[in-house]
Amino acid sequence: MSLKELGEFGLIERIDGLFKAPLGVMGIGDDCSVMPQSSGLDTLVSTDMLIEGSHFLLSDVKPKDLGWKSAAVNFSDVAGMGGSLQGSWLSLGLPKDLEAEWMLSFMEGYKEISDLFHCPLLGGDTTTSLGPLCINVGVMGVCEHGKAKLRSDARVGDLVCVTGMLGDAAAGLHVILSGMERGSQEDYLVSRHYRPMPQIQKGLCLAKSDGVHAMMDISDGVASDLRHILKASGVGASIDTSRIPMSEALRDLALKSGKDPLRWSLSGGEDYELLFTADPAALKDLEVEHYVIGEILEGSDVKWSGSDNDYLGFRHF
Numbered sequence: 001m002s003l004k005e006l007g008e009f010g011l012i013e014r015i016d017g018l019f020k021a022p023l024g025v026m027g028i029g030d031d032c033s034v035m036p037q038s039s040g041l042d043t044l045v046s047t048d049m050l051i052e053g054s055h056f057l058l059s060d061v062k063p064k065d066l067g068w069k070s071a072a073v074n075f076s077d078v079a080g081m082g083g084s085l086q087g088s089w090l091s092l093g094l095p096k097d098l099e100a101e102w103m104l105s106f107m108e109g110y111k112e113i114s115d116l117f118h119c120p121l122l123g124g125d126t127t128t129s130l131g132p133l134c135i136n137v138g139v140m141g142v143c144e145h146g147k148a149k150l151r152s153d154a155r156v157g158d159l160v161c162v163t164g165m166l167g168d169a170a171a172g173l174h175v176i177l178s179g180m181e182r183g184s185q186e187d188y189l190v191s192r193h194y195r196p197m198p199q200i201q202k203g204l205c206l207a208k209s210d211g212v213h214a215m216m217d218i219s220d221g222v223a224s225d226l227r228h229i230l231k232a233s234g235v236g237a238s239i240d241t242s243r244i245p246m247s248e249a250l251r252d253l254a255l256k257s258g259k260d261p262l263r264w265s266l267s268g269g270e271d272y273e274l275l276f277t278a279d280p281a282a283l284k285d286l287e288v289e290h291y292v293i294g295e296i297l298e299g300s301d302v303k304w305s306g307s308d309n310d311y312l313g314f315r316h317f
């Protein structure tokens with residue numbers, strides 16, 4: 001069987017089947033692993049890789065932006081659990097001809113976001129790559145024991161919510177790949193692609209509410225990410241695509257370039273907002289920007305309304 005046939009998530013399931021997490025530890029399957037500590041807190045750990053050609057184009061990305069993004073996508077997984085950040089680790093596979101200036105600029109962006117989130121770099125590894133530039137970041141966070149928001153806690157009757165505009169990063173990628181002329185709206189969308197903001201504060205705020213049940217960050221696109229919550233929780237959902245929040249810049253670009261804005265907002269990925277399900281009664285007390293896009297139902301499928309139903313999230317293979 002080819003890897004393409006097995007699929008990214010098929011492979012992860014096979015890997016998962018080889019190991020059993022120790023009692024009380026949550027291993028593979030969520031944004032972070034969760035490990036109880038004797039301090040009474042839970043440690044959160046996640047790692048993510050970015051590879052030249054697959055995740056970024058050296059010809060377009062500014063090194064400082066890439067440094068920012070490499071940390072941001074990892075910080076976002078701690079946000080998805082409702083945790084706060086403690087530190088990160090950075091491993092680099094560097095092509096021989098990469099300029100030192102480029103790498104130092106990369107580190108400036110990495111430091112900028114690390115300082116902003118008070119999350120110091122604590123270690124890593126540096127090696128040569130005979131192929132593309134490879135960047136791996138590991139991140140550690142913390143939350144109160146038992147309070148991490150899991151993908152597996154969605155309940156029938158919950159409302160499905162997102163914390164911000166979806167699709168801007170994908171629209172920004174379209175601007176980059178099409179090589180189109182850039183005005184201020186295009187620049188904004190490109191910046192949403194290269195400078196995503198991990199929603200740590202929103203995650204911490206949502207984690208305080210017992211009425212918020214399942215949560216994760218939106219990295220692959222809400223259409224795909226929602227399926228992770230449904231599968232982990234053993235439930236289905238109905239989603240009204242007319243309620244998906246989309247920025248004016250995205251709508252304008254879609255109109256201008258004859259693209260379907262919903263395709264970007266549902267399947268585009270890399271928005272790094274949060275997707276959560278909550279008891280309807282808890283929503284009015286949430287002090288976090290949020291948009292209700294649907295409801296959790298019995299079953300295992302997603303019923304789409306408001307548009308056709310051909311929305312699949314980004315797959316890596």
Ligand code: ADP
Pocket residue numbers: 012015027028029030031032033047048077219220
């Ligand atoms: P995310 O998009 O939040 O980073 P992924 O979809 O990449 O999550 O991964 C889903 C789950 O599978 C996570 O719990 C992650 O830790 C785990 N995972 C992914 N790849 C591997 C691997 N090669 N070995 C072990 N666990 C993995």
Ligand code: MG
Pocket residue numbers: 030031076077080216217218219
């Ligand atoms: Mg995630």
